[in-house]
Amino acid sequence: MIDLKVIRENPDAARASQKVRGEDPALIDQVIAADDARRTALTTFEALRAEQNLLSKSVGAAKGEEKAPLLEKAKALSAQVKAAEATASELAEKAQSILLQIHNLIDTDAPIGGEEDFVIIEHVGTPRDFTVDGFEPRDHVEIGKILKAIDTERGAKVSGSRFYYLTGMGALLEFALVNYAISSATKAGFTPVIPPVLVKPHAMEGTGFLGQAAENVFHLEEDDFYLVGTSEVPLAAYHMDEILDQLPLRYAGYSSCFRREAGTYGKDTRGIIRVHQFDKVEMFTFCKPEDAKAEHLRLLQWEKDFMNAMEIPYRVIDVASGDLGASAIRKFDIEAWIPTQNAYREVTSTSNCTEFQARRLNIRYREESGTRAVATLNGTLVAIPRMIVAILENHQNDDGSVNVPQALRPFLGVDRLLPQA
């Protein structure tokens, strides 16, 4: 959630931010009005409570026949206090619920517009020209079959559409990618983490995933657990209700991720680009708000380093305002070149959430003036299926074999993935 003070001080900016996100700017005025009402009610209640406290003390001190009339008064007051308290907390809840609907204040540097209005920051590498190589590239599903690395048919048989098995070299490829990612993250100073993937509602809410993104999370009704769509959730909630005294803190979480992919019927139905379950190594930073911008660029750089190591052509885009998550003020995506789609497709994403998540999760640090909410940022180091797609398609040979990127060889133990009989 954003700071009400910020809204009160600069309602115009808040309204403008809502507008470019495609969200309702009227919420700003509603929350200000609700907060005014809340304050008035709170003042009334607190005055009554102060009076009650005094009276109550005098009851305790009174003796004999002095007591009865005082008790009488106190009883009457008690009812009033209760009513005032109920009103105050009702209004506080109302203001809070509006506040929770308001998205983070967008970075004024972010491009304005919808999904199509991103700005390309740079291209790295050149898409391979298969006409020069003299063969038609196969898509990852075919290569996956040839290598006996990906089995989408049995995935569908057992679990339904958008499920798959990684087998043989496919499975080993995941381990190699994860090991490479974790070891480079560790070298960069990240603490590796394997978090829980079932979380309670509060953790989900705190990270901002139960609002607009709610339709995309799996929920276990009976136990009221949510399956996380990214380890960002348990990593952010890791320090919930804590005051941190050492910043920045950087974590690299490795976990399975679960996504309902509601509303994507017919989109990416082939292969493993869009699936319900996959594994991912995610970077997560807690830092001071004033360092967030620089940290965001650092996360992007680590993502680029990884892509470079995989020797895959890609471009970096600055995602437009209307396409940002509720928590993010700015987001950079890396899109890898996918030859058979003749297109760049998203493989990583890094968001600057400033204090938005930390305020909900109550994560602070100490300053001379008191405590302050920290900033949180996240970035994908590697999302396994999409990285596998990119590797298989970009590094394939005419015979169906696939060259393994140099950086991965020590982790995989082979230079080339060979067709399996």
Next chain:
RNA sequence: GGUGGCGUGUCUGAGCGGCCGAAAGAGCACGCCUCGAAAGCGUGAGUGGGGGAAACUCCACCGUGGGUUCAAAUCCCACCGCCACCGCCA
């Protein structure tokens, strides 16, 4: 899943229904002492919120949420978590 015990401030740990935002130790910060340090002595530190230009003042917070009461850390209920033992189990 069953039984028993426990959840208090940075930590340990007291706490009779009103005098408890909370004893006492440790730790922390500052000062004195010292050539410096330790010890010793003194002083000061919780979090969130309302009002106020400010000094300041008021409210809330003793796992969480309800309840009883004029008044709850203290009584009652539910939930959550931790510990121990038993059962089951990868």
